[in-house]
């Protein structure tokens with residue numbers, strides 16, 4: 403498996419990779435969400451990719467031929483909050499790896515690369531939302547995210563950079 407040749411992760415420059423990976427970032431994909439189109443049909447999920455990237459937004463993608471995983475930041479305003487909204491200056495992280503490629507370290511690489519890029523871009527913190535029983539929570543804790551709140555049964559986590 404090649405993660406984009408010698409550079410393991412590639413900065414996303416277009417929205418196309420994100421759109422095809424947005425369903426991979428949804429926990430419980432075997433639930434009612436299903437596929438990319440059904441995710442993009444829901445405004446509360448589609449706003450994580452529409453118009454991406456805006457100024458200050460970053461992303462990385464892992465490729466194995468086609469894109470197989472991505473981690474990206476979204477800055478959403480107060481009136482259009484994401485699940486992990488903290489404030490309008492704190493980007494919210496989304497991450498997803500297609501099911502065939504999970505458990506090989508790709509998600510960890512994506513997360514570390516994005517955190518480094520966010521720090522280099524002078525972001526002060528990153529937030530995210532995770533369900534308490536999602537195993538991804540351990541990944542976030544290993545990277546230094548801490549629980550700072552709970553909304554409708556999901557945990558809001560924050561990483562101060």
Ligand SMILES: CC(C)(COP(=O)(O)OP(=O)(O)OC[C@H]1O[C@@H](n2cnc3c(N)ncnc32)[C@H](O)[C@@H]1OP(=O)(O)O)[C@@H](O)C(=O)NCCC(=O)NCCS
Nearest residue numbers: 427428429498499504505506507508509510532537538540
């Ligand atoms: C979370 C996710 C991005 C991790 O990517 P990955 O490439 O599998 O990650 P890694 O191989 O680096 O493993 C890191 C963690 O991912 C989780 N993971 C690993 N294999 C997995 C699998 N087959 N299915 C689900 N989660 C898995 C585990 O929590 C693992 O941590 P652990 O070692 O403490 O158990 C990926 O599993 C995924 O896309 N899950 C569904 C979408 C999701 O939950 N996104 C986050 C929403 S908050």
